[in-house]
Amino acid sequence: MIEIDEDKLIRCPVCDAVNIDKGKKNSCRRCGSAIYHHKKFSTEKSWAYLITALIAYIPANLYPMLVTSAFGSREGSTILGGVVLLWEMGSYPVAVIIFIASIMIPISKFLILFYLLISVKYPLGKDKKVNKHKLYYFTEVIGPWSMIDVFVVAILAALIHLSSVEILAGTAATAFAISVFFTLLAAHAFDETLIKENR
Amino acid sequence: MKLENEDALNHYIICQQCYTLNEELPIEDGSKACCAECGEILYRYDSKLIDHALSWSITGLIFFALANAFPLVMIDLLGSEQFITIPKTIASLFANGFYIVGFLCLFLIFIFPLMILLINIVLFTLLKTGRGEDLTKELLILLSRITPWSMADIFFISILVALVKLIAFGQIHIGISFWALMAFVLIDLYITKSIRIPEIWMLRKKIFPKEAAA
Structure with missing residues (x-):
């Protein structure tokens, strides 16, 4: 017994x-x-992945995601530019999907993971009202969906491939894929038992 | 909380969503048990789990093969018809020098979904025949490691988004693979979301009860 x-x-x-x-x-x-x-290095691994993802997220937003070259003229569009373009074209649902997948999900994941990583080390006063296990579960569920934009770029680049009209993936596609990959790793590396300890 | 020994913990389960400790109770065939705190499904009981899982996995494999063998989407572009298949999409990323994105796509939408199906088939065949005590354990660990990385469903939504973006370019035709992929994604979702890994561990415990005694 x-x-x-x-x-x-x-x-x-x-x-x-x-x-x-x-x-x-x-x-x-x-x-x-x-x-x-590990008592000493409990959150460091997750921090490292998260910071890497954050760094990769900067070029992902600055460089073009898609480069359209039609009859000699080249035009690049960034993630946000693509959303605006879709909105202006009138395809509101798709614009909303891309906006949620490429901008809202990564940013909310960054914020939630930041909050979780800080709060398990330095518990804040109001922490008890937030169910951190649910918050963590939420990041795990929504995380992979930010890959949508990368897949879309891959499909478009493979399909529109003529000498006169061509779509190419931009630098941001790589940066964004790396960013998403590392946020996923950061979420997996987070030790859920730490939440329990600091409750 | 008092326990006979450590093995008595087998009768408890911690909720995935809110980390509440729940006692595991025997439930009726075909029903499910939910968390007392948040209502998330903890486990189901299905007396024919092995047969169901095996048949779904094999069906999934057939659709996966179809989804990869035929054109996904075709487009009339300035008089010439272009089409893509899933392998071609990945190959074109490599051809254009996007190795990192190429590798990610290769693993996330091709290798991992395929591995999950194959692992399921091997795993449930072994459980059905009651052999491979250690192998089933290794397979289960591998399965839970790669399940979060399988993104076939997300790829399918991406195709829908890409289709909307393509309207501006020309006439679009949807290929056989599109429907096969849709069927595959639905089966994949059913397998990964409804056949939970802890249930397979419980099943394994029933089939190989020796280990519990040792």
């Missing part, structure tokens, strides 16, 4: 099994994967 505090129970990030938090060296009883619990 063992007695444990309910707060000492953690979920394995790989197989979802319930485990007892044994401090530094945890390995899941079911799948054997390590449940990281």
